[in-house]
Amino acid sequence: xxxxxxxxxxxxxxxxxxxxxxxxxxxxxxxxxxxxxxxxxxxxxxxxxxxxxxxxxxxxxxxxxxxxxxxxxxxxxxxxxxxxxxxxxxxxxxxxxxxxxxxxxxxxxxxxxxxxxxxxxxxxxxxxxxxxxxxxxxxxxxxxxxxxxxxxxxxxxxxxxxxxxxxxxxxxxxxxxxxxxxxxxxxxxxxxxxxxxxxxxxxxxxxxxxxxxxxxxxxxxxxxxxxxxxxxxxxxxxxxxxxxxxxxxxxxxxxxxxxxxxxxxxxxxxxxxxxxxxxxxxxxxxxxxxxxxxxxxxxxxxxxxxxxxxxxxxxxxxxxxxxxxxxxxxxxxxxxxxxxxxxxxxxxxxxxxxxxxxxxxxxxxxxxxxxxxxxxxxxxxxxxxxxxxxxxxxxxxxxxxxxxxxxxxxxxxxxxxxxxxxxxxxxxxxxxxxxxxxxxxxxxxxxxxxxxxxxxxxxxxxxxxxxxxxxxxxxxxxxxxxxxxxxxxxxxxxxxxxxxxxxxxxxxxxxxxxxxxxxxxxxxxxxxxxxxxxxxxxxxxxxxxxxxxxxxxxxxxxxxxxxxxxxxxxxxxxxxxxxxxxxxxxxxxxxxxxxxxxxxxxxxxxxxxxxxxxxxxxxxxxxxxxxxxxxxxxxxxxxxxxxxxxxx
Numbered sequence: 001x002x003x004x005x006x007x008x009x010x011x012x013x014x015x016x017x018x019x020x021x022x023x024x025x026x027x028x029x030x031x032x033x034x035x036x037x038x039x040x041x042x043x044x045x046x047x048x049x050x051x052x053x054x055x056x057x058x059x060x061x062x063x064x065x066x067x068x069x070x071x072x073x074x075x076x077x078x079x080x081x082x083x084x085x086x087x088x089x090x091x092x093x094x095x096x097x098x099x100x101x102x103x104x105x106x107x108x109x110x111x112x113x114x115x116x117x118x119x120x121x122x123x124x125x126x127x128x129x130x131x132x133x134x135x136x137x138x139x140x141x142x143x144x145x146x147x148x149x150x151x152x153x154x155x156x157x158x159x160x161x162x163x164x165x166x167x168x169x170x171x172x173x174x175x176x177x178x179x180x181x182x183x184x185x186x187x188x189x190x191x192x193x194x195x196x197x198x199x200x201x202x203x204x205x206x207x208x209x210x211x212x213x214x215x216x217x218x219x220x221x222x223x224x225x226x227x228x229x230x231x232x233x234x235x236x237x238x239x240x241x242x243x244x245x246x247x248x249x250x251x252x253x254x255x256x257x258x259x260x261x262x263x264x265x266x267x268x269x270x271x272x273x274x275x276x277x278x279x280x281x282x283x284x285x286x287x288x289x290x291x292x293x294x295x296x297x298x299x300x301x302x303x304x305x306x307x308x309x310x311x312x313x314x315x316x317x318x319x320x321x322x323x324x325x326x327x328x329x330x331x332x333x334x335x336x337x338x339x340x341x342x343x344x345x346x347x348x349x350x351x352x353x354x355x356x357x358x359x360x361x362x363x364x365x366x367x368x369x370x371x372x373x374x375x376x377x378x379x380x381x382x383x384x385x386x387x388x389x390x391x392x393x394x395x396x397x398x399x400x401x402x403x404x405x406x407x408x409x410x411x412x413x414x415x416x417x418x419x420x421x422x423x424x425x426x427x428x429x430x431x432x433x434x435x436x437x438x439x440x441x442x443x444x445x446x447x448x449x450x451x452x453x454x455x456x457x458x459x460x461x462x463x464x465x466x467x468x469x470x471x472x473x474x475x476x477x478x479x480x481x482x483x484x485x486x487x488x489x490x491x492x493x494x495x496x497x498x499x500x501x502x503x504x505x506x507x508x509x510x511x512x513x514x515x516x517x518x519x520x521x522x523x524x525x526x527x528x529x530x531x532x533x534x535x536x537x538x539x540x541x542x543x544x545x546x547x548x549x550x551x552x553x554x555x556x557x558x559x560x561x562x563x564x565x566x567x568x569x570x571x572x573x574x575x576x577x578x579x580x581x582x583x584x585x586x587x588x589x590x591x592x593x594x595x596x597x598x599x600x601x602x603x604x605x606x607x608x609x610x611x612x613x614x615x616x617x618x619x620x621x622x623x624x625x626x627x628x629x630x631x632x633x634x635x636x637x638x639x640x641x642x643x644x645x646x647x648x
Contacts, residue, residue, distance in 0.1 A: 006059075120161065208222075230264075435610075483500055489581065
């Protein structure tokens with residue numbers, strides 16, 4: 001129970017009203033006298049709790065909420081131009097995911113997953129409500145969305161958020177009412193509602209995102225930062241678990257910890273696809289000034305993760321010393337036993353049975369983190385004109401210096417066989433506008449031992465089987481959403497997208513028995529993307545991505561001659577077409593079902609689709625690279641093309 005004096009104190013300030021004002025006009029425009037009144041009230045409550053003994057669980061929760069809000073509002077009162085922790089209301093988020101309370105590793109991952117689900121649901125609800133306001137405003141309604149509302153971008157954003165939320169379909173989380181709804185009558189004041197309802201999830205959803213301005217897209221900016229913060233903490237927790245359990249020879253738990261890290265690293269990559277829906281002018285000509293001195297470079301979790309995942313240069317340490325939030329990290333040098341670099345070094349020297357699996361998981365995690373850094377740099381280049389800096393003191397030049405080096409797998413990259421020239425032509429010209437902008441990735445693994453190939457197939461199949469067991473109509477929604485991006489092209493050729501039927505068959509009867517088919521379907525169902533697999537030794541490079549002409553054909557896998565339709569997207573080598581986007585692979589380059597024989601060269605192909613989110617393509621590309629790495633122990637060659645319109 002909350003004491004009557006505390007209720008009386010807090011009843012003088014409505015937290016719900018404050019949230020609505022911040023959402024409508026911006027936290028930066030809150031009247032100073034109103035903020036002073038809020039801070040004064042919270043200081044009185046804080047003082048009362050500071051001298052109280054034996055607080056109940058409810059009072060402890062309310063006291064924590066008061067403390068978190070007081071710290072940010074007092075900071076804004078003293079310094080109206082916020083820095084990163086205050087701008088993002090990070091204390092609210094940290095409290096929910098357990099940064100201050102140190103729960104178990106499993107509980108931390110569970111809370112982080114729940115936080116992602118709550119934040120994504122809230123973001124989707126915000127965008128849907130804004131679009132509804134925009135539509136009603138056309139008919140004379142007075143409620144309108146935020147300033148510079150980008151209608152077309154928001155429609156695309158809602159689709160992207162629906163896909164992002166679908167990756168969290170299996171996460172148990174509450175349905176949280178909108179801020180426009182009233183507080184349930186069971187709570188005498190709204191402060192108790194935000195502190196206690198749904199174990200603090202209501203407070204996380206409504207109090208973490210308080211934009212400084214009234215620009216609509218600032219909400220996107222804040223939510224992206226929140227999602228990355230959650231994932232950073234989950235990965236930090238996972239790395240800690242991986243290094244500690246490896247030292248105790250609990251290698252199965254180490255492997256599990258690295259897989260958990262990979263999930264959260266992939267999620268960051270997918271989340272950045274939603275960020276890309278923001279128009280350039282929304283940031284640079286919109287809310288950028290309102291972000292003040294805040295910069296994601298000031299994120300303590302990000303810098304912590306950088307140090308334990310790949311290390312940082314002395315130049316970057318010098319930069320950290322200039323950030324008051326991060327100065328302690330500048331000289332923090334954890335021992336190798338606490339870092340991914342140290343773990344990789346130990347695994348490289350080890351002969352334990354799981355060594356190859358551990359190396360593959362480390363490679364996969366490193367790939368996903370690098371993909372995030374690549375996309376982050378791309379965002380900076382897109383939204384910041386040359387010569388400008390970001391929302392803090394750093395800009396594109398700073399990111400370019402540090403996004404790639406140092407690298408966790410520098411030595412592994414050095415072992416990679418030197419490329420023999422570009423294997424795929426950059427000129428991916430198509431004759432149909434429906435095929436424009438499709439990204440296709442070619443991953444080439446060389447000198448693949450037959451035993452490693454077989455082991456990788458079974459490992460991937462086991463992962464896929466576990467996933468198929470958990471799939472329900474809701475849990476496979478992510479796959480269904482990804483499949484839908486391929487539907488228009490296949491429908492144009494009068495064909496259903498094949499993975500839909502294959503998923504149903506796999507859920508009913510399991511994966512195919514034939515190893516090569518099992519491998520390919522495992523890769524496809526693990527990522528939701530269409531793929532191909534070819535024996536590269538039967539190809540004559542360079543390869544081309546193009547459209548077929550009337551009269552072209554190839555021999556299908558079953559030995560039949562298949563006619564290629566005009567404007568059908570195909571892959572061809574110097575001899576002839578060897579794969580069709582809609583009709584599959586040919587017989588000439590098929591991978592033989594061998595009994596342990598080695599492969600000189602395997603070619604994996606990842607097919608994108610029109611409008612497929614960039615993050616989902618990158619996640620699939622990383623997944624296949626990791627599979628190829630597990631077969632050879634070396635980083636595979638990767639070449640990407642994007643289809644362009646011929647004669648454009």
